[in-house]
Each structure stands twice: as structure tokens, then as C-alpha cells.
Amino acid sequence: MTRPRHDMSEVTRVRLAADEREAFAAAAKRLGESRSNLLRRAVREIIGRPADLLEKELAGLDEAVYQLRAVGRNLNQITRAMHLGELKEGQLNAALLEELKQTVEQLANRTDELVEKSRLRRVFR
Numbered sequence: 001m002t003r004p005r006h007d008m009s010e011v012t013r014v015r016l017a018a019d020e021r022e023a024f025a026a027a028a029k030r031l032g033e034s035r036s037n038l039l040r041r042a043v044r045e046i047i048g049r050p051a052d053l054l055e056k057e058l059a060g061l062d063e064a065v066y067q068l069r070a071v072g073r074n075l076n077q078i079t080r081a082m083h084l085g086e087l088k089e090g091q092l093n094a095a096l097l098e099e100l101k102q103t104v105e106q107l108a109n110r111t112d113e114l115v116e117k118s119r120l121r122r123v124f125r
Helices: 018-031 033-048 054-083 094-119
Strands: none
Touching: 018 033, 054 094
């Protein structure tokens, strides 16, 4: 997610009080990000650019996408089997379908949570 240095067109200086600078440095360390990246994220949020996820959030999002794809493959296999007549209506277990529905809902909730967490991140605590 980090932009190559040559894409940065201008350096902007920011004045901070000593306590603000220390709190900002501590927040950057806690989040495992550079202060420059955090400031760019703040600016992007203010000007309405898309969310810029942290590495931890990207890893969580990648896992959710992987799981969602696996669920999609299973649904495609079930649908294909039904269309080919290999799976009869009575063979489809209602409990299995409910479990599948819950899994999809959990993945959707986790994805929404990661995106919302990035959008509402408060780095200046």
C-alpha cells in the first residue's frame, strides 16, 4: 500500500507542540507505521480519498476474501450438481445451508469491520 518515494511530489512541514509530536510518534510506533504514512492517511480521509488500510488490516481482509472465495466455490459446486441432476432437492441439508449462510454473514461482517476500522481510525489518541 505504500507509495514509491518518487510519486511524492512535495514535502510539507507541519508544526506540532512537543506533547503532540511525542503522542504522534507513539501512535505511529503503536500502529507500526511511519509518521509520513499516517499523515498521508489523515489527509486522504479529510479530502475524501479512498481508505488506505494498514498492513494488519490488509492481512485480515486478504483472509476474509480467501474464505469468501472458498464459500463461493462450494456454492458453485452445489449449484452445478443441482443443475446436472447429481444432487436432489432432499439431499441438501437445511442445517448445512444455515451454516453456510452464517459463514457468509460472518465474513461480510468482518470485511465491513475492517473497512470501517480503517475509515474511522483515530491515530491521535
